[in-house]
Amino acid sequence: MAESRNRLCQPLSGGAGQPLLALAAAFGLVDVFCMAQVYIHASVATWQHSNTLALFFGTSGIIGSVVIALAYLRNAGAAMRCAVVVVALMVLIRLIMQPLWLADINAVDTTVVTFPHHPLQALAQLRDVYLLGWCVSAAGMLCFAAGGLRNARGTLVAGSVLLLLGEIMLRYVFFSIG
Numbered sequence: 001m002a003e004s005r006n007r008l009c010q011p012l013s014g015g016a017g018q019p020l021l022a023l024a025a026a027f028g029l030v031d032v033f034c035m036a037q038v039y040i041h042a043s044v045a046t047w048q049h050s051n052t053l054a055l056f057f058g059t060s061g062i063i064g065s066v067v068i069a070l071a072y073l074r075n076a077g078a079a080m081r082c083a084v085v086v087v088a089l090m091v092l093i094r095l096i097m098q099p100l101w102l103a104d105i106n107a108v109d110t111t112v113v114t115f116p117h118h119p120l121q122a123l124a125q126l127r128d129v130y131l132l133g134w135c136v137s138a139a140g141m142l143c144f145a146a147g148g149l150r151n152a153r154g155t156l157v158a159g160s161v162l163l164l165l166g167e168i169m170l171r172y173v174f175f176s177i178g
Contacts, residue, residue, distance in 0.1 A: 032060050044178045045108045046119040051094075051101035055174060058090040059167055065090075066160045069144070073153060084148040087163065091141040095134065122177040130173045137166030 036056035039047045065083035072079050105120065123130065140162030147156025 028060075029057075032056050039178075042178070044119055046105050046123060046177050047174075048108075049101050049104055051097045054094050054097045055170070058094045059171070061086045061090040062163055062167060066144070066163055069148060069156060070160060073156070080148045080151075084145050087141055087144050091137055091163075095138070098134070119177040123173070126173045126176055129169055133166050133169030133173060136162050136169060140164075140166050
């Protein structure tokens, strides 16, 4: 399996593959930005915040880093350190955004809407899932970082699983309140 992965990644490790990889990454970032904008400009009060953009980029960064880390589990190096940095930044940035988002959505006037919708009540009902999702995500970040920096496979895999579970819970809340 490692041999086939090396053959698959070899064309991208240098030469003409590098510009194509950079171009694909740039298109991916533009795509994530555009997807987030669709939600930000929807008529859902809880999505009309820059937090939605942070969540979309965060999910992409976290899942991408987990995939890279697990693919290069035996060859821990610069890719692993980069994955750890991306995961830590994405989780921390999104955590910092949460108090701002909560303050803003609680201040929004939701009385004038075309469609009767109660996202704040839905968020209040899902509060426990929301908090558990953030706790699992933070624990996953810590395990992922410890495993990635110390080359501890078990801790890295546990952190990866926790990060993915946290993402599933947080996406469930995101779409349930919409």
